[in-house]
Amino acid sequence: MSMDRVIERKKMPTWQWGLIAVALLAASWFAYTLLADASIRTYRVSADQLIVSSVEYGAFEDEIPIRGTIQPFNSVFLDAVNGGAVEEVFVEEGSFVEAGQPLLQLSNTNLRLSAAQNDTNITEQLNLLNNITDGFETTKLSTERQIIDTEYRIIVLERQRARHEQLVEDGLVSIEQYDAIVDELSYQAKVLANHQARQELENRIRETRLIQIATQVDKLEENLEVSKSSFESLLVRAPIAGQLTSLPVEIGESKQSGQRLGQIDVIDQFKIVAQIDEFYVSRVAADQTASFTLSGREYTARLLKVYPEVTDGTFEVDLVFDGLTPSDVRRGQSLQMDLTLGSPVESLLLPIGGFVQDTGGNWVFVVDSEGSYANRRDIRVGRRNNRYVEVIDGLQQGDRVITSSYRQMADMQRVQLGQ
Secondary structure, three states, rough: OOOOOOOOOOOHHHHHHHHHHHHHHHHOOOOOOHHHHOOOOOOEEHHHHHOOOOOEEEEEEEEEEEEEEEEEEEEEEOOOOOOOEEEEEEOOOOOOEEOOOOEEEEHHHHHHHHHHHHHHHHHHHHHHHHHHHHHHHHHHHHHHHHHHHHHHHHHHHHHHHHHHHHHHHOOOOOHHHHHHHHHHHHHHHHHHHHHHHHHHHHHHHHHHHHHHHHHHHHHHHHHHHHHHHHHOOOOEOOOEEEEEEEOOOOOOOOOOOOOOOEEEEEEEEEEEEEEEEHOOOOOOEEEEEEEEEEEEEEEEEEEEEEEEEEEEEEEEEEEEEOOOOOOOOOOOEEEEEEEEEEOOOOEEEEOOOOOHHHOOOOEEEEOOOOOEEEEEOOOEEEEEOOOEEEEEEEOOOOOOEEOOOOOOOOOOEEEEOOO
Protein backbone atom coordinates (compact mmCIF):
# COMPACT_ATOMS: atom_id res chain seq x y z
CA MET A 1 0.00 0.00 0.00
CA SER A 2 1.49 3.23 -1.02
CA MET A 3 1.43 6.37 1.06
CA ASP A 4 0.86 9.98 -0.22
CA ARG A 5 3.89 12.27 -0.01
CA VAL A 6 3.46 15.85 1.14
CA ILE A 7 4.83 18.26 -1.38
CA GLU A 8 6.22 21.41 0.20
CA ARG A 9 5.29 24.69 -1.48
CA LYS A 10 8.29 26.61 -2.67
CA LYS A 11 8.75 30.18 -1.42
CA MET A 12 8.86 33.06 -3.96
CA PRO A 13 12.33 34.47 -4.34
CA THR A 14 13.07 37.88 -2.94
CA TRP A 15 13.91 39.30 -6.29
CA GLN A 16 10.43 38.49 -7.56
CA TRP A 17 8.91 40.37 -4.62
CA GLY A 18 11.09 43.31 -5.59
CA LEU A 19 9.83 43.25 -9.17
CA ILE A 20 6.25 43.17 -7.96
CA ALA A 21 6.87 46.11 -5.64
CA VAL A 22 8.46 48.13 -8.41
CA ALA A 23 5.55 47.32 -10.72
CA LEU A 24 3.05 48.39 -8.08
CA LEU A 25 4.90 51.64 -7.43
CA ALA A 26 5.10 52.39 -11.15
CA ALA A 27 1.40 51.70 -11.57
CA SER A 28 0.58 53.91 -8.57
CA TRP A 29 2.77 56.74 -9.88
CA PHE A 30 1.22 56.45 -13.34
CA ALA A 31 -2.28 56.56 -11.86
CA TYR A 32 -1.32 59.55 -9.68
CA THR A 33 0.15 61.35 -12.68
CA LEU A 34 -2.99 60.74 -14.69
CA LEU A 35 -5.20 62.02 -11.89
CA ALA A 36 -2.95 65.05 -11.27
CA ASP A 37 -2.88 65.90 -14.95
CA ALA A 38 -6.63 65.61 -15.09
CA SER A 39 -7.00 68.06 -12.19
CA ILE A 40 -4.84 70.74 -13.86
CA ARG A 41 -6.83 73.02 -16.12
CA THR A 42 -5.11 72.68 -19.47
CA TYR A 43 -5.66 74.61 -22.69
CA ARG A 44 -4.69 72.79 -25.87
CA VAL A 45 -3.62 74.86 -28.83
CA SER A 46 -1.37 74.56 -31.85
CA ALA A 47 2.05 76.12 -31.37
CA ASP A 48 1.66 77.87 -34.72
CA GLN A 49 -1.12 79.99 -33.28
CA LEU A 50 1.06 81.38 -30.49
CA ILE A 51 4.01 83.75 -30.29
CA VAL A 52 6.83 82.47 -28.11
CA SER A 53 9.63 84.85 -27.14
CA SER A 54 12.86 84.40 -25.21
CA VAL A 55 13.88 86.38 -22.15
CA GLU A 56 17.02 88.39 -22.95
CA TYR A 57 19.47 90.52 -21.05
CA GLY A 58 20.18 93.91 -22.60
CA ALA A 59 19.86 97.69 -22.44
CA PHE A 60 16.34 98.80 -21.58
CA GLU A 61 15.55 102.06 -23.36
CA ASP A 62 13.09 103.81 -21.06
CA GLU A 63 10.78 105.33 -23.66
CA ILE A 64 7.16 105.01 -24.66
CA PRO A 65 5.37 105.64 -27.97
CA ILE A 66 2.91 108.53 -27.99
CA ARG A 67 0.77 110.07 -30.69
CA GLY A 68 0.50 113.83 -30.76
CA THR A 69 -1.48 116.39 -32.72
CA ILE A 70 -0.14 119.72 -33.97
CA GLN A 71 -1.98 122.65 -32.38
CA PRO A 72 -1.28 126.41 -32.35
CA PHE A 73 0.75 127.46 -29.33
CA ASN A 74 -1.67 130.33 -28.66
CA SER A 75 -5.34 130.53 -29.57
CA VAL A 76 -7.95 133.16 -28.78
CA PHE A 77 -11.65 132.38 -28.75
CA LEU A 78 -14.19 134.94 -29.90
CA ASP A 79 -17.33 135.05 -27.75
CA ALA A 80 -20.36 137.30 -28.04
CA VAL A 81 -20.12 139.90 -25.24
CA ASN A 82 -23.72 140.90 -25.98
CA GLY A 83 -26.16 138.87 -27.99
CA GLY A 84 -27.59 139.98 -31.28
CA ALA A 85 -28.37 139.05 -34.86
CA VAL A 86 -25.53 138.74 -37.37
CA GLU A 87 -25.88 141.77 -39.60
CA GLU A 88 -22.71 141.61 -41.68
CA VAL A 89 -19.61 139.39 -42.00
CA PHE A 90 -16.43 141.13 -43.14
CA VAL A 91 -13.96 138.19 -43.42
CA GLU A 92 -14.03 134.51 -44.31
CA GLU A 93 -12.78 131.51 -42.36
CA GLY A 94 -9.10 130.80 -42.94
CA SER A 95 -8.24 134.46 -43.56
CA PHE A 96 -5.30 136.15 -41.88
CA VAL A 97 -6.41 139.11 -39.77
CA GLU A 98 -4.71 141.97 -37.93
CA ALA A 99 -5.37 143.06 -34.35
CA GLY A 100 -8.40 145.37 -34.24
CA GLN A 101 -9.69 144.37 -37.68
CA PRO A 102 -13.53 144.18 -37.86
CA LEU A 103 -14.76 140.61 -38.30
CA LEU A 104 -18.55 140.83 -38.10
CA GLN A 105 -21.34 143.20 -37.08
CA LEU A 106 -24.15 142.24 -34.75
CA SER A 107 -27.37 144.21 -34.29
CA ASN A 108 -29.37 144.55 -31.07
CA THR A 109 -32.14 147.17 -30.93
CA ASN A 110 -32.76 146.77 -27.21
CA LEU A 111 -29.08 147.24 -26.46
CA ARG A 112 -28.96 150.32 -28.67
CA LEU A 113 -31.92 151.91 -26.83
CA SER A 114 -30.52 150.94 -23.44
CA ALA A 115 -27.13 152.46 -24.30
CA ALA A 116 -28.81 155.69 -25.45
CA GLN A 117 -30.86 155.89 -22.23
CA ASN A 118 -27.79 155.25 -20.10
CA ASP A 119 -25.90 157.96 -21.96
CA THR A 120 -28.71 160.44 -21.26
CA ASN A 121 -28.95 159.57 -17.56
CA ILE A 122 -25.21 159.68 -17.01
CA THR A 123 -24.91 162.99 -18.87
CA GLU A 124 -27.63 164.50 -16.68
CA GLN A 125 -25.86 163.36 -13.51
CA LEU A 126 -22.56 164.76 -14.76
CA ASN A 127 -24.21 168.10 -15.49
CA LEU A 128 -25.72 168.14 -11.99
CA LEU A 129 -22.36 167.51 -10.39
CA ASN A 130 -20.80 170.22 -12.55
CA ASN A 131 -23.50 172.65 -11.38
CA ILE A 132 -22.73 171.81 -7.75
CA THR A 133 -19.04 172.43 -8.39
CA ASP A 134 -19.84 175.76 -10.06
CA GLY A 135 -22.01 176.69 -7.04
CA PHE A 136 -19.10 176.06 -4.71
CA GLU A 137 -16.92 178.35 -6.79
CA THR A 138 -19.61 181.06 -6.84
CA THR A 139 -20.00 180.90 -3.06
CA LYS A 140 -16.25 181.07 -2.65
CA LEU A 141 -16.03 184.20 -4.78
CA SER A 142 -18.99 185.79 -2.96
CA THR A 143 -17.41 185.21 0.45
CA GLU A 144 -14.08 186.59 -0.74
CA ARG A 145 -15.90 189.70 -2.04
CA GLN A 146 -17.61 190.22 1.33
CA ILE A 147 -14.26 189.95 3.13
CA ILE A 148 -12.72 192.46 0.72
CA ASP A 149 -15.61 194.92 1.29
CA THR A 150 -15.36 194.55 5.08
CA GLU A 151 -11.60 194.98 5.11
CA TYR A 152 -11.97 198.12 2.97
CA ARG A 153 -14.64 199.48 5.33
CA ILE A 154 -12.36 198.88 8.32
CA ILE A 155 -9.50 200.77 6.64
CA VAL A 156 -11.79 203.76 5.98
CA LEU A 157 -13.10 203.74 9.57
CA GLU A 158 -9.60 203.58 11.05
CA ARG A 159 -8.62 206.69 9.06
CA GLN A 160 -11.78 208.50 10.22
CA ARG A 161 -11.11 207.55 13.84
CA ALA A 162 -7.56 208.86 13.62
CA ARG A 163 -8.75 212.22 12.21
CA HIS A 164 -11.67 212.52 14.68
CA GLU A 165 -9.38 211.97 17.66
CA GLN A 166 -7.61 215.25 16.87
CA LEU A 167 -10.86 217.06 16.03
CA VAL A 168 -12.39 215.96 19.36
CA GLU A 169 -9.40 217.42 21.20
CA ASP A 170 -9.80 220.68 19.26
CA GLY A 171 -13.54 220.71 19.97
CA LEU A 172 -14.48 220.65 16.30
CA VAL A 173 -16.29 217.28 16.45
CA SER A 174 -18.62 216.09 19.16
CA ILE A 175 -17.79 213.04 21.23
CA GLU A 176 -20.94 211.32 19.98
CA GLN A 177 -19.66 211.39 16.40
CA TYR A 178 -16.32 209.98 17.48
CA ASP A 179 -17.98 207.19 19.47
CA ALA A 180 -20.14 206.31 16.47
CA ILE A 181 -17.02 205.78 14.35
CA VAL A 182 -15.39 203.67 17.08
CA ASP A 183 -18.54 201.52 17.42
CA GLU A 184 -18.78 201.07 13.66
CA LEU A 185 -15.11 200.04 13.54
CA SER A 186 -15.65 197.45 16.28
CA TYR A 187 -18.71 196.11 14.47
CA GLN A 188 -16.88 195.77 11.15
CA ALA A 189 -14.03 193.92 12.88
CA LYS A 190 -16.52 191.38 14.21
CA VAL A 191 -18.13 191.07 10.76
CA LEU A 192 -14.70 190.42 9.24
CA ALA A 193 -13.99 187.71 11.79
CA ASN A 194 -17.35 186.13 10.98
CA HIS A 195 -16.64 186.21 7.23
CA GLN A 196 -13.23 184.63 7.74
CA ALA A 197 -14.63 181.86 9.97
CA ARG A 198 -17.34 181.17 7.39
CA GLN A 199 -14.69 181.11 4.65
CA GLU A 200 -12.69 178.43 6.54
CA LEU A 201 -15.82 176.31 7.01
CA GLU A 202 -16.81 176.67 3.38
CA ASN A 203 -13.29 175.72 2.30
CA ARG A 204 -13.39 172.50 4.35
CA ILE A 205 -16.84 171.60 3.07
CA ARG A 206 -15.87 172.42 -0.50
CA GLU A 207 -12.67 170.32 -0.39
CA THR A 208 -14.53 167.29 1.00
CA ARG A 209 -17.37 167.59 -1.47
CA LEU A 210 -15.05 168.16 -4.42
CA ILE A 211 -13.23 164.91 -3.60
CA GLN A 212 -16.57 163.09 -3.44
CA ILE A 213 -17.73 164.72 -6.65
CA ALA A 214 -14.49 163.79 -8.42
CA THR A 215 -15.00 160.15 -7.37
CA GLN A 216 -18.60 160.24 -8.57
CA VAL A 217 -17.55 161.81 -11.86
CA ASP A 218 -14.94 159.09 -12.41
CA LYS A 219 -17.52 156.37 -11.78
CA LEU A 220 -20.06 158.03 -14.04
CA GLU A 221 -17.50 158.44 -16.81
CA GLU A 222 -16.49 154.80 -16.34
CA ASN A 223 -20.14 153.77 -16.58
CA LEU A 224 -20.45 155.90 -19.69
CA GLU A 225 -17.49 154.09 -21.25
CA VAL A 226 -18.98 150.72 -20.30
CA SER A 227 -22.27 151.76 -21.87
CA LYS A 228 -20.49 152.83 -25.04
CA SER A 229 -18.31 149.71 -25.12
CA SER A 230 -21.34 147.44 -24.66
CA PHE A 231 -22.81 149.00 -27.76
CA GLU A 232 -19.49 149.00 -29.59
CA SER A 233 -19.03 145.31 -28.73
CA LEU A 234 -21.65 144.55 -31.36
CA LEU A 235 -18.85 145.20 -33.83
CA VAL A 236 -16.64 142.16 -33.24
CA ARG A 237 -12.95 142.89 -33.83
CA ALA A 238 -9.89 140.64 -33.88
CA PRO A 239 -8.13 140.87 -30.48
CA ILE A 240 -4.84 139.58 -31.92
CA ALA A 241 -3.18 139.07 -35.28
CA GLY A 242 -3.37 135.54 -36.65
CA GLN A 243 -5.41 133.14 -38.74
CA LEU A 244 -9.16 133.07 -38.37
CA THR A 245 -9.52 129.29 -38.23
CA SER A 246 -13.17 129.29 -37.21
CA LEU A 247 -16.11 131.66 -37.82
CA PRO A 248 -19.33 129.57 -37.93
CA VAL A 249 -21.83 132.38 -38.43
CA GLU A 250 -24.46 133.20 -41.04
CA ILE A 251 -26.11 136.55 -41.78
CA GLY A 252 -29.40 136.82 -39.88
CA GLU A 253 -28.39 134.18 -37.37
CA SER A 254 -29.08 135.08 -33.72
CA LYS A 255 -26.23 134.75 -31.23
CA GLN A 256 -26.71 134.67 -27.46
CA SER A 257 -24.52 136.49 -24.97
CA GLY A 258 -21.41 134.39 -24.27
CA GLN A 259 -21.90 132.17 -27.32
CA ARG A 260 -18.77 131.12 -29.23
CA LEU A 261 -18.34 133.07 -32.47
CA GLY A 262 -14.96 131.88 -33.71
CA GLN A 263 -11.29 131.27 -33.04
CA ILE A 264 -8.03 132.98 -34.02
CA ASP A 265 -4.77 131.00 -33.97
CA VAL A 266 -1.26 132.39 -33.74
CA ILE A 267 0.45 130.38 -36.47
CA ASP A 268 4.05 131.44 -36.01
CA GLN A 269 4.51 128.89 -33.20
CA PHE A 270 3.02 125.42 -32.69
CA LYS A 271 2.76 122.91 -29.87
CA ILE A 272 2.08 119.16 -29.82
CA VAL A 273 -0.83 117.87 -27.76
CA ALA A 274 -0.57 114.16 -26.87
CA GLN A 275 -2.61 111.65 -24.84
CA ILE A 276 -0.63 109.20 -22.65
CA ASP A 277 -1.84 106.07 -20.86
CA GLU A 278 -2.52 106.65 -17.15
CA PHE A 279 0.00 103.86 -16.33
CA TYR A 280 2.77 106.44 -16.86
CA VAL A 281 1.18 109.38 -15.01
CA SER A 282 3.71 109.21 -12.14
CA ARG A 283 6.72 108.97 -14.48
CA VAL A 284 5.99 111.74 -16.97
CA ALA A 285 7.39 115.16 -16.04
CA ALA A 286 8.21 118.49 -17.65
CA ASP A 287 11.44 118.87 -19.69
CA GLN A 288 11.48 115.23 -20.81
CA THR A 289 12.28 114.86 -24.51
CA ALA A 290 10.56 113.08 -27.38
CA SER A 291 11.90 112.25 -30.82
CA PHE A 292 10.10 111.72 -34.12
CA THR A 293 10.79 111.45 -37.82
CA LEU A 294 9.11 113.71 -40.37
CA SER A 295 9.88 113.79 -44.10
CA GLY A 296 12.97 111.69 -43.49
CA ARG A 297 14.48 114.01 -40.86
CA GLU A 298 14.86 113.52 -37.13
CA TYR A 299 13.33 116.13 -34.80
CA THR A 300 13.14 116.61 -31.04
CA ALA A 301 10.39 118.01 -28.84
CA ARG A 302 10.44 119.00 -25.17
CA LEU A 303 7.60 118.26 -22.76
CA LEU A 304 6.30 121.64 -21.60
CA LYS A 305 3.26 120.88 -19.44
CA VAL A 306 1.58 117.85 -17.88
CA TYR A 307 -2.15 117.95 -17.16
CA PRO A 308 -2.69 115.58 -14.18
CA GLU A 309 -6.41 115.00 -14.77
CA VAL A 310 -7.08 111.48 -16.08
CA THR A 311 -9.96 111.06 -18.53
CA ASP A 312 -10.93 107.71 -20.09
CA GLY A 313 -7.66 106.15 -18.96
CA THR A 314 -5.36 108.82 -20.41
CA PHE A 315 -3.90 112.18 -19.44
CA GLU A 316 -2.81 115.07 -21.66
CA VAL A 317 0.59 116.70 -22.17
CA ASP A 318 1.88 119.67 -24.20
CA LEU A 319 5.19 119.53 -26.04
CA VAL A 320 7.10 122.19 -27.99
CA PHE A 321 9.67 121.77 -30.73
CA ASP A 322 13.20 121.79 -29.36
CA GLY A 323 15.86 123.08 -31.72
CA LEU A 324 15.02 122.68 -35.41
CA THR A 325 11.32 123.25 -36.13
CA PRO A 326 9.69 121.46 -39.08
CA SER A 327 8.54 123.88 -41.75
CA ASP A 328 5.86 121.67 -43.29
CA VAL A 329 3.59 121.00 -40.30
CA ARG A 330 -0.07 121.95 -40.30
CA ARG A 331 -2.69 122.40 -37.61
CA GLY A 332 -4.34 119.05 -36.81
CA GLN A 333 -1.48 116.98 -38.26
CA SER A 334 -0.61 113.80 -36.28
CA LEU A 335 2.90 112.79 -35.23
CA GLN A 336 4.13 109.41 -33.95
CA MET A 337 6.72 110.10 -31.25
CA ASP A 338 8.91 108.25 -28.72
CA LEU A 339 8.94 109.92 -25.29
CA THR A 340 12.10 109.23 -23.27
CA LEU A 341 11.39 108.71 -19.56
CA GLY A 342 14.94 107.91 -18.40
CA SER A 343 18.45 106.76 -19.34
CA PRO A 344 19.10 103.21 -20.77
CA VAL A 345 19.70 100.56 -18.06
CA GLU A 346 20.96 96.95 -18.41
CA SER A 347 18.01 94.75 -17.45
CA LEU A 348 16.31 91.42 -18.04
CA LEU A 349 13.95 92.00 -20.97
CA LEU A 350 10.81 90.25 -22.23
CA PRO A 351 9.38 91.27 -25.62
CA ILE A 352 6.05 92.98 -25.13
CA GLY A 353 2.88 91.42 -26.49
CA GLY A 354 -0.82 90.90 -25.98
CA PHE A 355 -0.27 89.08 -22.67
CA VAL A 356 0.43 92.41 -20.95
CA GLN A 357 -3.15 93.60 -21.46
CA ASP A 358 -4.56 90.26 -20.26
CA THR A 359 -2.41 89.73 -17.15
CA GLY A 360 -1.14 93.22 -16.35
CA GLY A 361 2.35 91.68 -16.43
CA ASN A 362 1.66 89.77 -13.19
CA TRP A 363 2.01 86.24 -14.63
CA VAL A 364 2.98 84.44 -17.84
CA PHE A 365 3.04 80.98 -19.43
CA VAL A 366 6.62 79.63 -19.52
CA VAL A 367 7.39 76.88 -22.07
CA ASP A 368 9.17 73.81 -20.67
CA SER A 369 12.48 72.55 -22.01
CA GLU A 370 10.78 69.98 -24.30
CA GLY A 371 8.42 72.52 -25.81
CA SER A 372 5.34 70.43 -25.09
CA TYR A 373 3.78 72.45 -22.30
CA ALA A 374 3.76 75.97 -20.97
CA ASN A 375 3.10 76.39 -17.26
CA ARG A 376 1.70 79.43 -15.52
CA ARG A 377 4.22 81.38 -13.46
CA ASP A 378 3.90 84.54 -11.39
CA ILE A 379 6.39 87.27 -12.26
CA ARG A 380 7.06 90.87 -11.31
CA VAL A 381 7.72 93.48 -13.97
CA GLY A 382 8.87 97.10 -13.89
CA ARG A 383 9.11 99.62 -16.66
CA ARG A 384 7.94 99.03 -20.21
CA ASN A 385 8.42 100.62 -23.61
CA ASN A 386 7.05 99.91 -27.06
CA ARG A 387 9.26 96.80 -27.48
CA TYR A 388 10.09 95.31 -24.09
CA VAL A 389 8.90 94.99 -20.53
CA GLU A 390 11.50 94.97 -17.77
CA VAL A 391 11.50 91.73 -15.72
CA ILE A 392 12.32 92.16 -12.03
CA ASP A 393 11.53 88.68 -10.66
CA GLY A 394 10.17 85.30 -11.76
CA LEU A 395 12.08 84.72 -15.02
CA GLN A 396 15.64 83.99 -16.04
CA GLN A 397 17.64 84.68 -19.14
CA GLY A 398 16.80 82.12 -21.83
CA ASP A 399 13.30 81.29 -20.55
CA ARG A 400 10.78 80.93 -23.38
CA VAL A 401 7.49 82.72 -22.74
CA ILE A 402 4.20 82.86 -24.62
CA THR A 403 3.83 86.59 -25.37
CA SER A 404 0.72 86.54 -27.54
CA SER A 405 -2.75 87.20 -26.15
CA TYR A 406 -4.03 85.08 -23.22
CA ARG A 407 -7.66 85.93 -23.87
CA GLN A 408 -8.72 82.29 -24.47
CA MET A 409 -6.56 80.78 -21.71
CA ALA A 410 -6.62 83.34 -18.92
CA ASP A 411 -8.27 80.84 -16.50
CA MET A 412 -5.92 77.98 -17.35
CA GLN A 413 -2.90 76.74 -15.41
CA ARG A 414 -1.13 75.05 -18.27
CA VAL A 415 -1.03 75.24 -22.07
CA GLN A 416 -0.43 72.08 -24.11
CA LEU A 417 1.37 72.90 -27.34
CA GLY A 418 0.32 70.76 -30.28
CA GLN A 419 1.51 70.48 -33.85
